[in-house]
Amino acid sequence: xxxxxxxxxxxxxxxxxxxxxxxxxxxQEAPETLPTEIHVxxxxxxxxxARLTLFSNEPGWxxxxxxxxxxxxxxxxxxSLHTLTDGDGRPLNDIRSGHDNTAAADGITEWVRRLxxxxxxxxxxxxxxxxxxxxxxxxxxxxLYGRPQDRLSHVLVDAPFESHPGFxxxxxxxxxxxxxxxxQKPLDTQNAAVTLADIPFVRLRHGLPEALLKGRSSxxxxxxxxxxxxxxxxxxxxxxxxxxxxxxxxIPFPPAELAxxxxxARRAQQSLEPIPCPxxxxxxxxxxxYAEDYRREYRAxxxxxxxxxxxxxxxxxGMEKNYFERRKSRVNRILRDALGAGATAYQIKGxxxxxxxxxxxxLSAHQIGFCD
Numbered sequence: 416x417x418x419x420x421x422x423x424x425x426x427x428x429x430x431x432x433x434x435x436x437x438x439x440x441x442x443q444e445a446p447e448t449l450p451t452e453i454h455v456x457x458x459x460x461x462x463x464x465a466r467l468t469l470f471s472n473e474p475g476w477x478x479x480x481x482x483x484x485x486x487x488x489x490x491x492x493x494x495s496l497h498t499l500t501d502g503d504g505r506p507l508n509d510i511r512s513g514h515d516n517t518a519a520a521d522g523i524t525e526w527v528r529r530l531x532x533x534x535x536x537x538x539x540x541x542x543x544x545x546x547x548x549x550x551x552x553x554x555x556x557x558x559l560y561g562r563p564q565d566r567l568s569h570v571l572v573d574a575p576f577e578s579h580p581g582f583x584x585x586x587x588x589x590x591x592x593x594x595x596x597x598x599q600k601p602l603d604t605q606n607a608a609v610t611l612a613d614i615p616f617v618r619l620r621h622g623l624p625e626a627l628l629k630g631r632s633s634x635x636x637x638x639x640x641x642x643x644x645x646x647x648x649x650x651x652x653x654x655x656x657x658x659x660x661x662x663x664x665x666i667p668f669p670p671a672e673l674a675x676x677x678x679x680a681r682r683a684q685q686s687l688e689p690i691p692c693p694x695x696x697x698x699x700x701x702x703x704x705y706a707e708d709y710r711r712e713y714r715a716x717x718x719x720x721x722x723x724x725x726x727x728x729x730x731x732x733g734m735e736k737n738y739f740e741r742r743k744s745r746v747n748r749i750l751r752d753a754l755g756a757g758a759t760a761y762q763i764k765g766x767x768x769x770x771x772x773x774x775x776x777x778l779s780a781h782q783i784g785f786c787d
Contacts, residue, residue, distance in 0.1 A: 418537040418564065422530050423450035425541045426523070426553045427457045431465035432583040433543035435480045436570045439584040440611040441539075442484055450539065452490035454497060454530070456523060456553075459506040462496045468583070476583040483587050497526065510548060520552045520634035527556035528628070528637075531565065531620075538562075542614070543570040552634065558616045559623065559637050567614040576607040585609055621756045628755075639663060648760035650778055652677050653786040654716050659750075661761045666753040668746075671726050674713035675742035677785075679763055679775050681712070684783040689766045689775030693736045701733030709734060743774065 423441075425434050434455060441448045455465050469477040470493060477491060499507045501518045510519055530538050540557045542550040557567050576582045581592040585607040594600045619641045620628070651660040657673055659666045668676065682690070693702040710727055717724065730738070743763050750758040765772045776783075 416564065417447070418535060420452070420533065420536040421448075421450045422536055422538045423453045423541065424526065424530060424538060424553070425453065425455050425543070426549050427455050427461050427465055428549065429461055429464060430543075430578065431455075431461070431468045432476070432580075433541060433570055434465065434469060435476050435583040436572060436609050437541045437543065437568070437611070438477075438480060438486070438489075439484070440570055440609050442486060443609070444611060446487075448539075449486060450489060452495070454495050454526065456497050456499065456526060456549075458510070459498050459508045462498045465496055466493060474583075480584050497522075499523075516548060517634070519549060523549065523552045524556040524559070524634040524637060525631055527553070527560050528631070531560045531562060532629070534562075537564045537566070539566040539568065541568055541570060554614065554616060555638075556634070559619050559641055560628070561616065561618050561620060563618070567616050568611045569614060571610050571612055573608040575602060576604070582607065623755045648778055648782055649784075650680065650761055650776075650782060651784040651786065652680055654712070655786070657716060659761075661750065661754060662757060664754060666749065668749060670713060670716045672742060672746050672749060674709055674716055676746045676763070677712045677716075678709050680778075680783055681785070683776040683778055684780050684785070686780050687775075689764075689773035691771070691773045692739050693734050694770075695736070699733075701735045703733040705734040705739070706730040706732075 423434075423437065425437060427433055434453065438449070438453075441450070455462070457465065468474060480486065481489070499519045499522045501507055502514055507515055507519065510516055527538070527540070530536065538557070538561070540553050542554055554567055557565060561567075572578075572582070575594045575598065579592065579595060579602075582602075582604055584604075586604045588605060590604045591601050592604060594602055623637065623641060649660075649662060652658075652673075653660070654673070654677060657668055657670060659668050659673070659676065679690075682688075690705070691697075693700055693705060710730060713724075713726060747758070747762045750761050754761065760778070761776070763774055764777050765774055767773055
């Protein structure tokens with residue numbers, strides 16, 4: 416599939432030449448893989464080096480590359496250079512502390528999230544430049560947010576051109592530079608070999624909640640969300656705090672939905688069988704036992720003052736089908752919005768085939784805890 420917007424995201428550090436090297440490698444690989452726009456992430460010094468070497472009149476390596484190989488228009492300018500900032504929003508000159516590390520991780524993660532929001536885009540992340548930690552964060556962020564069309568790569572340059580400050584891409588004509596000390600022999604940039612190495616990565620996007628896909632989040636919070644989807648399930652219900660903690664993520668619940676969920680969770684904790692939805696075809700409809708069990712949980716949440724509550728009053732003749740189905744749907748939606756694909760382990764499920772479907776949690780007793 417051809418994507419109208421193809422984005423190259425490069426982590427440069429103090430080596431801005433990885434931008435032009437990656438571009439050359441893509442042109443060499445297939446011109447249709449060239450990006451339509453480029454974004455660079457680096458420290459304050461790295462961004463300044465990129466600006467001076469890539470965009471200035473001399474040497475202006477980005478513009479020279481485009482001219483030498485007649486590349487199509489690519490959106491790439493000073494506003495495409497993004498400086499990492501610390502927790503207070505100040506530009507980072509280097510990554511020297513744990514706080515700097517956290518801020519850099521959050522900044523890179525947010526850029527990857529933003530650049531993968533649009534389904535009609537393809538994101539290519541290059542890990543060739545920058546500190547190893549920055550490359551790790553970029554690769555991990557793409558693993559968290561990456562889609563099937565996205566790509567992760569590392570550009571390979573043969574010695575002695577690798578990391579040479581005067582080498583930016585193999586020129587289509589002879590150009591002499593000198594090897595770094597102690598050798599310092601003359602080299603022709605026309606003879607350099609530059610290739611791309613694809614890096615396979617596991618895509619975990621399906622496990623992220625919708626809120627993290629659409630809104631800003633820290634690196635650590637995004638990792639926790641992915642772990643919830645992949646790790647062992649653990650459910651803890653705190654009635655007094657009105658929260659459900661699923662896989663380490665605390666989710667606030669309205670009292671009515673919390674009471675319904677707590678009722679079914681307590682049954683699972685006691686290893687009781689799933690229960691059928693109330694039905695007019697059953698002799699106990701509307702179901703008084705269901706209503707009593709539900710009211711017990713509800714009163715534990717809101718206290719004795721809720722004895723005249725309209726929720727309680729509405730169940731005085733028993734629980735009806737519409738009430739059961741409405742609460743079940745709302746509980747599952749709250750879990751899905753908070754946990755994404757990770758909600759599957761915690762949602763209320765149907766067991767068996769219609770018309771004998773019964774509902775409950777698939778968690779085992781040892782996976783459920785209560786704080787009443």
